Amino acid sequence: MSSLGFKSVVYHGELCLGELDAIPVADGKFQFPNNEIRIHRISQQSERCPPLSVLQTISSFSVRCKLESASPVEQPHxxxxxxSCFYELKTGGSIGRERRDSLGGNAKCLSIVFDLDETLIVANTMKSFEDRIEALRGWxxxxxxxxxxxxxxxEMKRYMDDRWLLRQYIDxxxxxxxxxxxxxxxxxxxALSGNHERIIRPIVRLPDKNIVLTRINPEVRDTSVLVRLRPAWEDLRSYLTAKGRKRFEVHVCTMAERDYALEMWRLLDPEEHLIGSKQLLDRVVCVKSGSRKSLPNVFQHGTCHPKMAMVIDDRSKVWEDKDQPRVHVVPAFTPYYxxxxxxxxAVPVLCVARNVACNVRGCFFKEFDEIFLRRISEVFMKMRW
Incomplete structure (x- = not known):
């Protein structure tokens, strides 16, 4: 340890940039592992939030050290x-989970995660219709x-009416x-990637009833599905993309099978305003039945940090305990029962969810702008070289 602090060699990837003194701020014993600072990626230029403010928002601790150069030789790298980081509002991070996730959080919106079945849609095959009708007959x-x-x-009549629609579609x-x-x-x-083929699906839409009939595998009629879209979905979707500006980055987390989940989301977002086709494979996350959902799993590619996300689901218990406070529970969609x-x-369920999302976003950025950003200049002075 020098008179200034622990000497640490700085790397960007495999390139050695130089040497800095890491001077502990709060914890006098703090030092980087192996006295190395390894930067694996640089964030995108910030549009809404300075990256330093994002790191401070999600971090479980405050400033650990400041970096200074005591080298008599100029270090141009x-x-x-x-x-570059100072003038373009960027930050560098290591590949650790929390640091990697934080780099995706410097855009101008939070993230919202949707469940599918009984939250945004209800879907039935011929078998599920018949099973439900048989159960009701017994009751x-x-x-x-x-x-x-x-x-x-x-309730049974409603099932039978929709079963008849599905039978016509199949036959x-x-x-x-x-x-x-x-x-x-x-x-x-x-095609969603080079490993996927282009698919042509036969679709029937009954817009007055919010019904869509589709076939998960276009070649197999037994995979035909009748889907009821939840009323007021259009209002919620319009809020998320009002005036061509994304208010939230949208993700999906479901216990359904992947092909089914991708098609259900396509029906909900046919014009790809919420999730682009290039993002679908990362943003539609399917969890095995019996497992619990988790925000770190949803954001495993570093698109957001769990502390900057909210969830819309009809059940909270399917989520990990630590994520449940971020779940806004909506009543299950029950179009037959x-x-x-x-x-x-007076206000439809998904309009209530829209209002909750609006309030969450407004409160977050109000506190962020009015309180947190005022402290960033002080934090920056502690971290400057």
Whole structure:
């Protein structure tokens, strides 16, 4: 240790940039592992938040040390790196989990993670329709209370009506509803990577009912699915992309199979306003049934830090305990059991979720702008070389 601190060699990748003295600020014993500072990546230029402020927001500790150069020889690589970060609002980080995630958080929006089934959609195959109808028949046969029999009978009729729509789609490649014929429209699904082939799916849309019929494997009719989209999804989606500006970076976390999940999200975001095709494979995360969801798993590619994200799901217990405070729980979407639930309140469920997201974003950046950024200049002075 020198009179200034622990001497540390600085690397950017494998390139040695020079040597700095790491002077502990709070912890007098702090030093970098092997007395090396290894920078693995440089963040993008910030649009909304100075990278230093992002690091301070998500970090579990404050400034650990400041760096100074006591070398009598000029170190141009270090000078150039510092100047680039200073003037372009960038930061360098190591490959550790927290530092890597933080580099993705310097954009002008937070992240929002959606569940699919019973949160944004309800989907059924012929088998799931038949299983549900058979179960309801059994419950009705054992029930003696007239009001409960009536409720279950109405639910069964709704299942049977949608089953008939799906049967027409499977057998005839068209659907007749209220005297109107809806023929299949062939929709192209672009290849998501070099390992994926272009897919053409036969689609029938019933916009007045928020229903879409699709086929997960276009070659196998038994993979046909009737999908009900939750009312007010368009309002929530419009908020997320209002005036062509993303208010949140969107991710999906589901326990469904991958091909199914990708198609369900395509139906929800057909024009790719929320997630571009090049991002889909990273941003649609499928968790094995029985496992728990986690934000670090959603952001495993470093797109965001869990502290700068919120979740929309109909269940919180499926998430890891540490992530549950970030979950906004919405009532499950039940179009067959209780279709009136979506219109029972003056504000639809997904409009409530939109308002919650708006408040979360507003409160975060209000505190960030009015309180946190004022402290950054002081932090910066501690960290300057």
């Amino acid at each position: 270090l000078i150039n790196l510092h100047a 009705i046969a054992r029930e003696s209370e007239a009001s409960r029999i009536a409720g279950m009978s109405n 005839n490649d068209c659907v007749v509803d209220n005297g109107q014929v809806y023929k299949i429209q062939m929709e192209e699904v672009p 209780a279709p009136q639930a979506e219109t029972a309140n």
